[in-house]
Each structure stands twice: as structure tokens, then as C-alpha cells.
Amino acid sequence: MPGVDGFMYPNEMELQWSVLIVLYPFITGLVAGAFILASLERVFNVEAVKPTYRLALLTALAFMLVAPLPLQLHLGHPLRSYEMLLTPSPTSAMAMFGYVYLWYLMVVLVVEIWLDYRKDLVLARRQATGLTRAMYGVLTLGSDNISPASLRIDDRVGRIVTIIGIPSAFLLHGYVGFIFGSVKANPWWSTPLMPIVFLFSAIVSGIAMVMLLYIVLTKLRRAPLDMRCVDTMARYLFYAFLVDFSLEMLDLVHRIYEADESFRTLDFMLKTRLFMPHVVIQIILGTLVPLTALALTQVVRLSAKVRTSLYVGAGLLTLVGIFAMRWNVVIGGQLFSKSFLGYTTYKLEFVHHEGLLPAILVMLLPFAILGVLIKVLPPWPTETRQVEQERAPAAHV
Amino acid sequence: MRFRDVEHLFRLAALFGVGVIVFAIARATLVPHDFGTLGHFRAGAIAEARALPIVHAGQKACAECHDDVVEARAAARHKNISCESCHGPLGQHALGEGPAPVKPDAMSLCVRCHAAKTGKPTRYPTVDVADHAGGESCLSCHTSHDPRAQ
Amino acid sequence: MTTTRRDFLIAGGRLLVMTAATQAALPHVLAGTPERVDTYTAAEHWWAMLIDIQKCIGCGTCVKACKDENGVLNEPYYFRTWVERYHVKATDAEHPIVDSPNGGYDGFPEAYADGEGKTFFVPKLCNHCTDSPCTQVCPVGATFTTADGVVLVDKDYCVGCRYCVQACPYGCRYIDPRTHTADKCTLCYHRITKGLLPACVEVCPTGSRQLADLKNPNDPIHEFLRTHPIQVLKPQMATGSKIYYHALDGSVR
Numbered sequence: 001m002p003g004v005d006g007f008m009y010p011n012e013m014e015l016q017w018s019v020l021i022v023l024y025p026f027i028t029g030l031v032a033g034a035f036i037l038a039s040l041e042r043v044f045n046v047e048a049v050k051p052t053y054r055l056a057l058l059t060a061l062a063f064m065l066v067a068p069l070p071l072q073l074h075l076g077h078p079l080r081s082y083e084m085l086l087t088p089s090p091t092s093a094m095a096m097f098g099y100v101y102l103w104y105l106m107v108v109l110v111v112e113i114w115l116d117y118r119k120d121l122v123l124a125r126r127q128a129t130g131l132t133r134a135m136y137g138v139l140t141l142g143s144d145n146i147s148p149a150s151l152r153i154d155d156r157v158g159r160i161v162t163i164i165g166i167p168s169a170f171l172l173h174g175y176v177g178f179i180f181g182s183v184k185a186n187p188w189w190s191t192p193l194m195p196i197v198f199l200f201s202a203i204v205s206g207i208a209m210v211m212l213l214y215i216v217l218t219k220l221r222r223a224p225l226d227m228r229c230v231d232t233m234a235r236y237l238f239y240a241f242l243v244d245f246s247l248e249m250l251d252l253v254h255r256i257y258e259a260d261e262s263f264r265t266l267d268f269m270l271k272t273r274l275f276m277p278h279v280v281i282q283i284i285l286g287t288l289v290p291l292t293a294l295a296l297t298q299v300v301r302l303s304a305k306v307r308t309s310l311y312v313g314a315g316l317l318t319l320v321g322i323f324a325m326r327w328n329v330v331i332g333g334q335l336f337s338k339s340f341l342g343y344t345t346y347k348l349e350f351v352h353h354e355g356l357l358p359a360i361l362v363m364l365l366p367f368a369i370l371g372v373l374i375k376v377l378p379p380w381p382t383e384t385r386q387v388e389q390e391r392a393p394a395a396h397v
Numbered sequence: 398m399r400f401r402d403v404e405h406l407f408r409l410a411a412l413f414g415v416g417v418i419v420f421a422i423a424r425a426t427l428v429p430h431d432f433g434t435l436g437h438f439r440a441g442a443i444a445e446a447r448a449l450p451i452v453h454a455g456q457k458a459c460a461e462c463h464d465d466v467v468e469a470r471a472a473a474r475h476k477n478i479s480c481e482s483c484h485g486p487l488g489q490h491a492l493g494e495g496p497a498p499v500k501p502d503a504m505s506l507c508v509r510c511h512a513a514k515t516g517k518p519t520r521y522p523t524v525d526v527a528d529h530a531g532g533e534s535c536l537s538c539h540t541s542h543d544p545r546a547q
Numbered sequence: 548m549t550t551t552r553r554d555f556l557i558a559g560g561r562l563l564v565m566t567a568a569t570q571a572a573l574p575h576v577l578a579g580t581p582e583r584v585d586t587y588t589a590a591e592h593w594w595a596m597l598i599d600i601q602k603c604i605g606c607g608t609c610v611k612a613c614k615d616e617n618g619v620l621n622e623p624y625y626f627r628t629w630v631e632r633y634h635v636k637a638t639d640a641e642h643p644i645v646d647s648p649n650g651g652y653d654g655f656p657e658a659y660a661d662g663e664g665k666t667f668f669v670p671k672l673c674n675h676c677t678d679s680p681c682t683q684v685c686p687v688g689a690t691f692t693t694a695d696g697v698v699l700v701d702k703d704y705c706v707g708c709r710y711c712v713q714a715c716p717y718g719c720r721y722i723d724p725r726t727h728t729a730d731k732c733t734l735c736y737h738r739i740t741k742g743l744l745p746a747c748v749e750v751c752p753t754g755s756r757q758l759a760d761l762k763n764p765n766d767p768i769h770e771f772l773r774t775h776p777i778q779v780l781k782p783q784m785a786t787g788s789k790i791y792y793h794a795l796d797g798s799v800r
Contacts, residue, residue, distance in 0.1 A: 007645040009671075009718030010626045016709040016722070076707015076727030083687040083706060085420075086428050089437055094710050095686035106416070111409065118405065141412065143405035150402035157406065184784060185680060185716035338718055339800035341645055429704075438691035442701035443589075449737035452616040453746050482608055482750040486615045510606045510752055515659040516632055516666035517604045521753070 006342030013344050015334045018354040020070035022330045023362055025176045025198060026323050027067045032173040032199070033206010034060040035109070035165060040236065042162040048232035054379030055217070056210045057113050062370035064105050070362050071097075073353055093179045104172045108165040114139075115158040117377050119146045135376075173202045180329060187262035188333040193251050200244040205322040207237045212315040213370075215308060221380070227304050231297075234311050238294040241318070245287055248325075265340040273335055273343060278328045286321015290314035453481050454491035461491075466542055473543040474522075483541065507535040587740045589694035593761040594734055595789035596748070597768050598670055600796070602755035605630055605668035607651040609747035609756060614652070616735060616746035625721050626650040627732040628672035628747050635798045636664035643798040669792075669799055670756060672747070673698060673719040673732035674780065677787030681711040681720065690729065696761075696789060697736050702728040716784045734758075759791070 004013050038056035040046040072078040085102075088095035114121075122144055125136035174195040180186075181194025211233040218225050255263060270278055293314040297307050331346050349355040431440040459480040460467050470476045481487055483506055489495025513523040524530075530537070538546050572585075613628045614621055630651030634644040648655060651668075659666050675698050682690050682698060689705035692698050705728035712720040712729060723730040735745035739758065743749070748756045759768035771793070778795040779788040792799075 007631075007647070010624050010629050010647055010650045011712075011721040012718045013624045014721075016712045074708075076709075076722060077705070080687075080704070080706045082423070082427065083689075083704065086424050087432055087437070087688050089686055089688050091683045092686040092710070094684065094708065097686070106413070114409070141405060141408040143408055145401055145405060147402055149399065150405065153402055153406070179710075183680075183684070183714050185714055334713075338716060339645065341643070341800060432688070435694070436691055437688040439688070439701050439704050442691075442699065442704065443693060445701075445703075446699050446733060446736045447740050449617075451738060451741075451743070453612060453738075453743075453749055455738075455743045455749060477754060478752045479749050481612070482752050486612070486746075509608070509654055510604055512657075514605070514655065514657050515634075515661055516655070516668055518601055521604055 003345035003347065004342060005344075006337070007339055008337035008342040008344055009339060012337055015331070015344070015346050017330055017334060018074065018346075019327075019331075019348060019356065019359045020074045020354050020362070022323070022326045023070045023359055024067065025173070025202075025330075026205070026326045027063050027070070027362075027366070028173050028176060029198065029202030029205050029322065029326075030063045030209050031060045031067065031104075031206070032169040032202040033204065033208075034063070034210050035169045035206070036203050037207050037210050037233065037236070039162050039166050039169075042159060043166065046232065046236075048228050049236075051226045051229045051381050052210055052214050052233065054116065054377070055214055056206075057109065057116070058370060058373045058377060058379055059210055059213060060206075061109050061113060062366040062373055064101075064109055065369055066362060066366045068101065069365070070359075073358055073362075093175055093182060096175050100168075100172055100175055104165075104168050108161060108168050112158055112161045112165060113377070115154045115161065118143075118154055119151060120377070122146045139376075170199060174199050180333070185338060186333050187260070188266055188336070189329065191251060193247060194329075197244070197247045197251065200240060200247055201322050201325055203240045204237060204244050205319055207233055207240060208315040208318040208322075211237065211311060212319070215312060215315075217374075223380070225304070225308065227307070230308065230311060234294060234297060234307075234314075237314075237318070238291070238298060241287070241291055241294065245291065248287075262340060265336050269332065269336050269343060273345070274328060274332050277324050278332065282321050282324035282328055286317055286324050290317045290321065293317075450488070452486045452488045454486075454488045456480060458491040459487070470542045473545050475542060475544055503534050503536045503541070507539075507541075589740075591762060592695040594675065594696045594739060595759040595761050595768075595791060596672070596675075596734070596745075597757045597759050597771060597791050597793065599755045599757075600667055600669060600792060600794040602753040603630070603668040603670055604753055604755075605632060605651060605655050606752065607654045608750045608752060609670060610650050610652045612746040612750040613732070616738075617733070619730075620723070620725070621652075625723065625730075627719075627730070628670065630655075631669045631671060632658075632666065633669060633796065633799060634659050634664055634666045635796065640796075640798045643800075645800070665796070667796065669795070670747075671717065671719065671780070672790065673734070674717055674786065674788035674790045675732075675734060677789065678785065680714045680716065680784075680786060684710045684714040686710065693736070695740075697734045697739075698731075699733055699736060700729050700731060702726050702730070705729050716781050716786065717788075761789075 034056045037049065038053050038060070041050050041053045072081060075081055084095055085098040088098060118140065121136055121140045123146070125133055125140055125144075128136055177195030177198030180189040180198075181191055183189050211230065214233075215225065215230065255266070290313075293310045296302070297310055302310070334344075335346065336343050351357050429439050429441070432438070434440045435443070456479045463480070466480075483501055484498050485501070487498055490498055508526050511523050513525045517523055607630055610626065610629055613619065613626075617627060619625055619627055628650075629647055631645055631647045632651070632655050636642075646655075646658075651670075655668075675692075675696060677692075677696065679692060679698050682692055685691075686708060687704060687706055689701045690698065690711055691701070702723075707722060707727045707729070709722060709729070712722065715731075720729055720731045722728065735743070735747075738745055744758050745756075748758050757768060759772075760766045761769075772791065775793050777791045777793060779791060780795075780799070781788075
């Protein structure tokens, strides 16, 4: 068989899970991470990151809406996928997807965003006409009450939702880690550390994404960057990254030390087929370089301009590194034979329902959705304040 | 707390209520009725698995008509080999349908089992095909049903 | 038409006495074809297989028969059953040389000189595990274990997520490219429930493969299992595999 070295069980030579299955944990990781960043302000009162609160929620929503798409493209029978909701197997981690996804999307994200934006939506409805007015009417569920008492209640309920949202975000991404970590047949995947590693790398990628989006969008709007906010996000990114890196190194050191029956074949795979994606891209470029850059900003006094450039560079490399981590777990786990006697190669096609083209489109779509969301639900603090000042006379119910 | 101030939350709750009802209806209509009766699967799948077509007739079916061959083989070392092992699947033929079975080509068939190759059990009869008969067909000396050399 | 009380009592009595099985059998009996009555009760059987490595000659007839019986695609890497050849040098049991050309469909080409080490054949198939990891992970309940111990796939319910293929430690599953669903050895369920043998067992010329019914005390396999050393593949996975091997070398993966 072309691409196969050594011996593989006959049915193993073709990879089962493609780049789309690499994308799914990457996307839900961004969702969980962005939400954790938002909750920093709402629940843990880290006031410095308030300017990004709404942006983080919208980012989470944009990626959350796209999350089922790579799964649907991958399934043999996407039209039967409702079966996971109607007859979920109680022993299957994957069956949780339907409920965890719906719970998180509807009860956490949508409710929280709605409660936070409700006042702006009602005000926008009062100003709008025609179709736009109808749209805002739907978004406000027809309610017109924005009295201070109702807004206070919104705030309290929103806080409770965020508190519930934090373990929900952990569940949303932790269960993906468990899907891999609970497969005893695959020694590259099977470890109790998997859900935790997934979760922390999710937090890292989410913070990096929101930080990057904030910097880029603020620059595009030609508005001044709130450096206190950016510095705080970078600091949290640094802390989360330290934990994530320690966990991954722990897994590696543990494997090398115990050197069980799978070690030699995995070690060989890491030094050959996975050398570029794992050692070079994930560890060196995707973790060590951004960590060093972030550490530099913590210990050396640098100007805002230099700091921002370092943050952008570190953020981009971080996202590449976290994507590489998903790639190395999913694809890496399928490159070696369960007989530990051989290896195969991943043939990534371009125009194929599970190929590179749909993967690229799936990654671009959330940004397009985010663009629409930002238009309908502006997340910028100064703009909403302007809106408030303009409409003050009509604010009385 | 006036009702007016929480009224919007009730609207939200009503929306969720509609979702729950839609889900209940979906569950009642889309899940196959025999799902869950024997375990967490569609019970009808078992009957479907059992109803697949039989392609190999099985030794007993051959013996029903060809008991002469069974007798001929009974004395020699091929007696426990199923007819279909050499003659291929004959399920259709046993039902009186389908094409008549073709006599397998001796050279390719016999060597499949009896060519001397590493890995075959030590007491299993093998021959070096080139040496043993110098390229002649196995059937010049042996009959397949009773392989004792003539 | 008038129903008399007598008719009513007779009909009622029949209903009370007849079990569901009798109800199902009645039409066949009345039609004069009693042999067609389905008397198979799943709970009375617990299917397994015995494979004797010392008897396997690597002819590959089983691989061909399985593909014929079950319509498996005759392409390189879809196999419900296959045969592997192991070549183990005496001093290097940790590094066997293994091959399985086209799953052993056409047998094996001559490759090793006698005396260099040991060479033997290992037929493999779905292990129909009692603690099956594949049924554990299926999200929708498309793969399941029957009451007689056979793991089956419901191809009208499977969504093709491939999780079961990942979870099987033995590599016995694949996705059928025609139905886009999971597929694997069914132990020829359509045959064994009618008193026939699985196709691979039927055609095996040396009797290396044998079907076993662990609930049938008269099954000669019980005696064999009692008197010979028996192994399963990957025992450390604790899958409850029901394919029992005799004389399985430690180097087998």
C-alpha cells in the first residue's frame, strides 16, 4: 500500500478522522476560551478586561454557530445526526454532543448575550423603521421594558448564567478531550490528562483569539487601544499558557519514563512523521516562542507599540500552535498501527467533502458571522455610550 | 419586583418551552417504534441481519443430493473438507437455481493448500510444486475427492 | 354470521394457552411445512469461535468465502476477516515481521527460508467482545450485542461517525464506502441462527476455525477449552473477547 511503512491491520491503513475532526475541537476550544475570558470580568470582577466583554461573547457565539458544520461534513449520514439527540447512547461521550452543544448555545451564550444587549436592542428598535424594526422586534422578543429595575434583574440573572456558564464551558470542551482520552485502544489518546490538556489549550486559544480580534478591529476602527485591557489579557494568556505547557510536558515526560509497549512506536513517529507538526510547529513555534515573547513583556519595560507587536505575534503563533496540537492528537493518533509495527500517511485532498477547501471555508465562516454580529450588536463601549447619550430623552418608559 | 420588570424573562421561558415541545414531538415521531425494546438499538435490525441471503449452501445441503461423492471421500484425507472450500459458494445451486458449478482448475486450486511454503504446520502434506511433478497437472496422478495417489 | 358461546370459549381458550411462539408457528404447521418454523431462541446460545494456530495453513480460503458470503468489497483494505503471517526470529520475539498481502485473500507468497525462525499464520476477525468497546462508544445505538453474544451493526441507523472504528483495539471495523456506515464481521449471523456455520468456518480445509456455542454443554469445544492452553488477542484490554486461540504465540499483536 502506498504510504504505508511496516505492517498495519488491513482496515487501519485509511485514516478515519480527517482535518475536519481537527477543526471541531479547535473551534469549540475557541468558544470555551473566549467565554472564560468574558467570565473573568463578569464573575471574577477583573475590571480591566471589560472593554472586550461583549466582543468575547460575540466571538464565542460566532464560532459556536459554525461548530456543528465540520461534524456534519464528516458524517457518513449527516441527515441522521438528529439520532444523537433523540436516542443518545448513555455510554457514549460523543452522544453528549447534542445536549452539551444545545445547552451551551441556548442557555448560556444566547441568554447571556441577550440579557447584556437587551437594553441596546430595545433602544435600537425604537429608533428603527420597517424591516430593521421588525428584526429588532424579534430580537427583543417583543418586550419594550428597560426600566432600571428590569435592568438590575437582567444583571443579576446574567451573573448567574455566567456562573453556570463556566462549568458548562468546561464541559463543552472537556467532553471532547474525554472522547479521545477514553479510547483505550489508542495509546496516543488514552490518558486521563486529555480533557484537562484540551481545556487549558482551549483557554489559551480563546484568549489569544479575542486579544487579536480586539487589537485588529480597534486598529481598523482607528480607535485608541486600551493598553490596560490588552496587557491584562496578555497576562492571563501567559498564565494559562504556562499551565497548558506544563500539562503537556507532564504527559510527555510520563510517557518517556514509563516507556510502555506503545512507547517505541510513538517515539519513532514523533521523531519522523510528526517531527514537523509536533516538535517544530506545536512546541517550538507554537509554544516556546510565544511564551518567551509574553515572558519578555512581563519582565522588561517595553513601549506600548513594541508590546502590541509582541502580543500580535505571540497571539498568531499561539493559534497556530493550538491548531497544531489538535492536529497532532487527531491525525497523529491515526498514523501508527495498533499493532505497533507500522505507519501510514494522511492523504489530505483539496476538493473533497473532507478536504482542505471545506476546512478553509469552515475556518473563514465564523469571521464572516462575527462581522454580521458586530453590525447588529455593536460591542464597542464608546459607541454604546454614544447611543445612550443620543437616545436619553426617549429612554423613559 | 413588579411583574412588568420580569415579563421579558417569561417571554424567554416561553420560547424555551416551545423548544421543549418541539423536541418531545420529534422524539415521539422520529424514533423507530421498536427502538429500545431489546436494548439500546433498533430491534428490527436483528431480523434484518438474519434475513440476509445465504450464499454458501453448507456441507449438509451438498450431501443431500451428492451422497455418492460423500461416500467416495469418506475413506481419504479430504473427507472433512467442505465441498464449497474447493467448489466455491453453491447456495444458489443447492436451491436448484443459478449456474452449474464449474470444476475448479487443479493446478491453481491444489497448490493453494499443498505448495511447500514456510509457515505450514509440520505434519501437513506439502510438495515442492516444480520438483514433485515437473509441471504436470496434479490430476494426472490424484483425484481431488480421493487424493490417494493411483 | 353468529358467534356462539361455544365458539367464543374455544377461541378464548386458544388465546390463553398459546404462547407467542406457538402463534408464530401455527401458519407453517397448518400449511404443511413445519420445518419452516423458526425455533431459534437467542438466549439459549452464546456464540464464540476457536482458532487453532497449529492447523492454519494460510490458504486464504476463509477470506475469499467471507467476501463471497457477505458481499464485502473486493478492494485492498476492507476485510471482515483476514489472515496475518508472522515470522519471528528465535532471539527477537519483540520484533516479529508481519505481513498480510490483500488480507491473505490469495494466500501468501513464499518469503522465508525454513529454519530461520518460526513462521505461522493468524486468522483474525471481529472478536465479538462481551465488554465490547465499540458498542460502548457508539453515540446512537447503531451497534449492539445480541442476546446470543454477537456484535452487529444496524446500517440503517448508523450515522457514520467512525468512533467505533477508532475504539476497536483489533482493527476489525471499517466504513463501507457504498453505505457510508460501519461494517464488520457478523459471525454470519444469518447463517448461525439457522443451524449453519459461518462461511469462514464452513470452508476452512483444516478445521483451524471452529464455531463454538458456549451455552451448549454438548459442544465439543468445551472439552478442548478445558484441556488446552487458550489465549485471546490483547488480553490487557479486558474486552472479553470470544475468539479463543490455541497456540497463539506471545509475539502476536
